[in-house]
Amino acid sequence: MLCRTAANLFWMGRHLERAETAARLLDVGARMTLLPNTEAGYRNEWESLLRAAGSQHSFAGSYGDSITQENIESWLFFDKENPSSVTSCLEQAREGGRIVRTALTSQVWDALNVAFQELRDLSRRLRSQVDTSMLTDFTTRHGATVRGAINASQLRNDGWHFINLGYSLERADATSRLLDVKYFVLLPRIEFIGSGLDNYQWQVILRALSAHRAFHWAYGGEITAGKVADFLILNGESPRSLLSSLYEAVWNLDRLTRRYGEAVPASASALAHETLERLMAHDIDAIFDEGLHEFLSWFIGEIGSISDAVHDDYFSGRM
Amino acid sequence: MFYNEMFEGSEVRAPYAMLSDWVDTMPADMRQMKQAEAEALFRRIGITFAVYGEGGDPDRLIPFDMMPRVFLQGEWRRLERGIKQRARALNAFLRDVYSRGEIIRAGRIPARLVYQNAAYEKAVVGFVPPRGVFSHIVGIDIVRTGRDDFHVLEDNCRTPSGVSYMLENREIMMRMFPALFRNNRIEPVDQYPEILRRTLASVAPAKCADEPTVVILTPGHFNSAYYEHSFLANLMGVELVEGNDLFVDAGLVYMRTTEGPKRVDVIYRRIDDPFLDPLCFRKDSMLGVPGLMDVYRSGGVAIASAPGAGVADDKAVYTYVPEMIRFYLGEEPLLQNVPTWTLWKEDDYKYVMANLADLVVKEVHGSGGYGMLIGPKASKDEIARFADLIRANPDNYIAQPTLALSTSPTFVAEGVAPRHVDLRPFCLCGDRLELVPGGLTRVALREGSLVVNSSQGGGVKDTWVLSE
Numbered sequence: 001m002l003c004r005t006a007a008n009l010f011w012m013g014r015h016l017e018r019a020e021t022a023a024r025l026l027d028v029g030a031r032m033t034l035l036p037n038t039e040a041g042y043r044n045e046w047e048s049l050l051r052a053a054g055s056q057h058s059f060a061g062s063y064g065d066s067i068t069q070e071n072i073e074s075w076l077f078f079d080k081e082n083p084s085s086v087t088s089c090l091e092q093a094r095e096g097g098r099i100v101r102t103a104l105t106s107q108v109w110d111a112l113n114v115a116f117q118e119l120r121d122l123s124r125r126l127r128s129q130v131d132t133s134m135l136t137d138f139t140t141r142h143g144a145t146v147r148g149a150i151n152a153s154q155l156r157n158d159g160w161h162f163i164n165l166g167y168s169l170e171r172a173d174a175t176s177r178l179l180d181v182k183y184f185v186l187l188p189r190i191e192f193i194g195s196g197l198d199n200y201q202w203q204v205i206l207r208a209l210s211a212h213r214a215f216h217w218a219y220g221g222e223i224t225a226g227k228v229a230d231f232l233i234l235n236g237e238s239p240r241s242l243l244s245s246l247y248e249a250v251w252n253l254d255r256l257t258r259r260y261g262e263a264v265p266a267s268a269s270a271l272a273h274e275t276l277e278r279l280m281a282h283d284i285d286a287i288f289d290e291g292l293h294e295f296l297s298w299f300i301g302e303i304g305s306i307s308d309a310v311h312d313d314y315f316s317g318r319m
Numbered sequence: 320m321f322y323n324e325m326f327e328g329s330e331v332r333a334p335y336a337m338l339s340d341w342v343d344t345m346p347a348d349m350r351q352m353k354q355a356e357a358e359a360l361f362r363r364i365g366i367t368f369a370v371y372g373e374g375g376d377p378d379r380l381i382p383f384d385m386m387p388r389v390f391l392q393g394e395w396r397r398l399e400r401g402i403k404q405r406a407r408a409l410n411a412f413l414r415d416v417y418s419r420g421e422i423i424r425a426g427r428i429p430a431r432l433v434y435q436n437a438a439y440e441k442a443v444v445g446f447v448p449p450r451g452v453f454s455h456i457v458g459i460d461i462v463r464t465g466r467d468d469f470h471v472l473e474d475n476c477r478t479p480s481g482v483s484y485m486l487e488n489r490e491i492m493m494r495m496f497p498a499l500f501r502n503n504r505i506e507p508v509d510q511y512p513e514i515l516r517r518t519l520a521s522v523a524p525a526k527c528a529d530e531p532t533v534v535i536l537t538p539g540h541f542n543s544a545y546y547e548h549s550f551l552a553n554l555m556g557v558e559l560v561e562g563n564d565l566f567v568d569a570g571l572v573y574m575r576t577t578e579g580p581k582r583v584d585v586i587y588r589r590i591d592d593p594f595l596d597p598l599c600f601r602k603d604s605m606l607g608v609p610g611l612m613d614v615y616r617s618g619g620v621a622i623a624s625a626p627g628a629g630v631a632d633d634k635a636v637y638t639y640v641p642e643m644i645r646f647y648l649g650e651e652p653l654l655q656n657v658p659t660w661t662l663w664k665e666d667d668y669k670y671v672m673a674n675l676a677d678l679v680v681k682e683v684h685g686s687g688g689y690g691m692l693i694g695p696k697a698s699k700d701e702i703a704r705f706a707d708l709i710r711a712n713p714d715n716y717i718a719q720p721t722l723a724l725s726t727s728p729t730f731v732a733e734g735v736a737p738r739h740v741d742l743r744p745f746c747l748c749g750d751r752l753e754l755v756p757g758g759l760t761r762v763a764l765r766e767g768s769l770v771v772n773s774s775q776g777g778g779v780k781d782t783w784v785l786s787e
Contacts, residue, residue: 001577002558002560002564002575003564004564006577101553102549102558102559113362260578263578264577315577317575
């Protein structure tokens with residue numbers, strides 16, 4: 001497979017997952033504002049979203065300090081200035097798909113293209129007719145359609161592994177960042193930990209990850225910070241947990257290594273295995289002792305390094 | 320008057336008889352529904368067309384007319400013989416002008432038109448490409464002016480585009496109106512990609528020992544024909560590469576793959592000569608492959624069409640194609656040229672300048688319907704301005720009578736009406752010549768318009784050849 005094709009498939013996977021992340025962030029924020037909470041008011045929640053998305057500076061560049069729900073919606077969903085907005089990501093995924101159309105089945109292309117066409121229709125509608133849940137539904141629905149088309153129709157070849165590698169690394173990164181939102185929200189008032197409000201916020205994160213029911217099946221009983229964090233970080237059954245996501249990345253890298261043999265370097269695979277081992281050596285208490293934010297920062301850094309190594313191993317066109 | 324392909328006197332001609340019934344029995348709302356469906360299908364598949372410099376919607380659709388254009392078997396066989404004859408002569412001409420230049424020595428075509436032609440590549444003089452084929456895909460634009468009168472408007476020997484529309488128009492018609500295909504015997508065109516692949520594989524270079532690896536070289540996804548490039552690569556099962564995906568090493572061409580370098584034997588390029596190799600042609604080209612031409616000349620890779628093939632499809636050289644057919648094949652041309660005045664001849668110049676209002680004047684190197692004057696449609700000012708351009712550089716222009724392009728029935732707002740059409744069939748040249756029964760019919764959708772270019776309001780139609 002051409003290096004450029006492989007890179008485009010990988011990034012197509014990443015962008016599709018990233019579009020969903022933007023929508024999930026939006027959902028977290030919208031739900032948090034439904035609660036009377038910290039004295040700083042809504043502003044605090046929205047700001048934390050921007051921080052988790054790593055984009056408070058570029059947001060300020062476009063909207064100044066006018067952090068309102070509508071501006072955040074614009075920024076996270078519609079704004080093409082924001083490279084991580086749903087619109088930017090879907091456009092890039094579709095453009096990437098167009099570039100490598102020969103590597104996609106017609107069902108996958110069709111699903112991507114339909115999402116793109118409907119996105120254009122949506123962006124032409126009056127903002128007063130569009131609400132947050134419509135935007136998040138739009139994104140998760142099309143995300144699922146594309147994902148389903150990929151699973152149902154793509155050959156299980158190297159291209160498929162690159163797409164899934166993109167998806168899984170991006171999801172590992174995204175879940176970490178969503179968890180980090182929680183950290184930013186709580187940062188100013190440490191005494192909130194363990195309060196009713198605290199638990200509500202954890203629930204919101206579960207909902208945003210579409211994992212609310214799954215959590216109850218897996219753990220039952222009361223929602224506590226420890227259980228939720230365990231579910232989203234270390235539970236191998238939870239589909240969006242850091243462990244599941246990283247495990248999926250490792251599996252795809254293993255497949256590539258086996259497929260390509262020894263002539264092709266496998267530094268990404270080695271690095272991913274090492275990170276997976278270190279992750280599995282943690283338990284949830286250790287993570288809280290270490291500091292959730294510190295732990296997440298470490299993990300996000302590792303995912304970045306693995307992604308770079310994937311680039312070196314497979315996309316650089318080494319001789 | 321214009322030849323109407325649908326009627327003979329007041330009678331509907333045989334090829335259109337069943338379409339006439341089809342239209343008459345179609346409920347009014349059905350047509351709108353189907354038209355919307357066709358449009359949705361095109362958009363959904365992503366067949367769109369971007370025009371450079373026009374701005375606006377980058378995903379513009381070329382309008383699709385659901386009314387097919389129909390040829391009888393006999394009409395097509397005649398066309399086919401004429402097209403193949405022409406393709407054979409054009410390739411013979413290219414072989415000749417890059418070696419001994421017999422046709423020039425014999426005084427049958429002026430040396431200046433060939434050797435001083437911008438498309439003449441000095442870099443390939445003396446080189447004979449595999450099987451002596453320079454132009455592997457010859458697109459010949461044909462207009463019809465009477466029941467038995469076909470004229471060649473121009474030849475395209477480099478990288479003619481539009482074949483994806485031939486294939487997709489057919490797909491969409493079959494999907495929307497299966498009954499039409501069940502009830503009529505329409506020759507298929509979907510073997511084209513396979514024949515193209517075979518043709519390209521048949522011109523693999525001497526150094527290729529195994530099954531040849533064929534690739535399509537595209538300028539990239541911003542190119543207006545990118546859809547066609549990826550469409551063909553997909554149907555042929557070959558890689559679609561950009562210049563950066565290829566590199567030269569030790570006299571061979573390789574592509575960068577996830578498993579390391581992989582050898583490439585035949586490159587079907589969809590980029591122009593000047594961009595192929597920055598070491599040989601334009602130094603600022605980011606689209607090409609440094610060192611490609613050295614490999615080509617040493618027989619390490621085949622390039623289709625061969626660099627330099629453009630010298631045969633120039634509008635000035637065009638006027639000599641009938642001469643080529645006589646000179647190389649010893650035959651009389653089966654398809655006529657459009658009568659053409661060449662403005663570097665004094666008599667022609669005088670005649671043209673005196674009759675600008677009745678003529679079509681074209682730049683010798685122009686394409687896409689730009690840089691031309693359509694006398695009968697132009698205002699006095701436009702004619703005067705164009706006359707100044709001609710005076711400044713007469714060598715740059717040719718003139719032709721405004722052609723009475725035939726009309727084919729076309730869906731319009733009020734029902735069905737005649738609109739002017741042309742035809743581009745695609746002749747494939749490798750170890751043998753092949754032509755699928757069909758082509759791209761372009762239609763000028765505006766009433767009375769003779770400009771069929773998609774960049775200027777033209778549309779496309781499915782083109783049928785009926786079996787015996």
